[in-house]
Amino acid sequence: MPAPLSLLCLPCAGASATMYLRWRRLLPRWIEVVPLELPGRGSRLGEDFVEDFDALVSLLCGEHEVALRGNFALFGHSMGALLAWGIAQRLRATGRPLPRALLVSGSAAPSQRDPDRFVDMDDDEALIADMRKQGGTPEELFASPELLRMTLDTLAADYRVCEGFVHRRAAPLPLPLHVFAGRDDDIQPWRVEAWSAETLDAGFSLDWFEGGHFFIRQHEAQVLAALVRRLPQSVAGEADVLPAIA
Secondary structure: OOOOEEEEEEOOOOOOHHHHOOHHHHOOOOEEEEEOOOOOOHHHOOOOOOOOHHHHHHHHHHHOOOOOOOOEEEEEEOHHHHHHHHHHHHHHHOOOOOOOOEEEEOOOOHHHOOOOOOOOOOOHHHHHHHHHHHOOOOHHHHOOHHHHHHHHHHHHHHHHHHHOOOOOOOOOEOOOEEEEEEOOOOOOHHHHHHHHHHEOOOOOEEEEEOOOOOHHHHOHHHHHHHHHHHOOHHHHOOOOOOOOOO
8 A cells, every 4th residue: 555645726706615625536546635625614614714826825824734744746737737836836845845746637837827717707797607617517506596696706705816817937846746727728728838838847747638627526536536646656656546437
């Protein structure tokens, strides 16, 4: 049995970290899935949203100081990918241990984000249209006024985090960086490929999957198989296999 590894997972915009709970029974036992919940949703529903990127990264690093030690890796999808990168950068800047690997999904590289992505995303109608365009939202949610209201408020706050992100030139991270992307996502391939400049490590990889922005749900089995394959080999070991996914 390989040494246990904590996989700290950050949610996409508008979502709760509970989106990763299913992975706990689908990934090998040596991977401990640790969802990192953001203020204003899930178990933290009563808290105020944090709408500033740097403040949110700082908050997460402080709250999860114990988890951000030892044998751990970071994973994030979409906005979560940006937050995972920000956490890794902050850990280095403050002299703290780095993750064994950084895994990012469904996101342009920090240096190549589309400045027009969040233009005119300031009302419910625009947010709903964007949710439908991106896919991944159950139709039942649109039929529930209460759930829809909560989701729209969360999405609006998260989009303000993303809109306010300012890329500052930073040295590449000295760790393996693995990127997952959907072939039919709206993000241009060159923006995704630019992640390669964010690492000094020879272990960079880019895996493409069928599907749009939420390919991690549409093709979950393939994504999880790639995730296990991309985790540090000294941890994973060659004999590990991914359990069958129903």
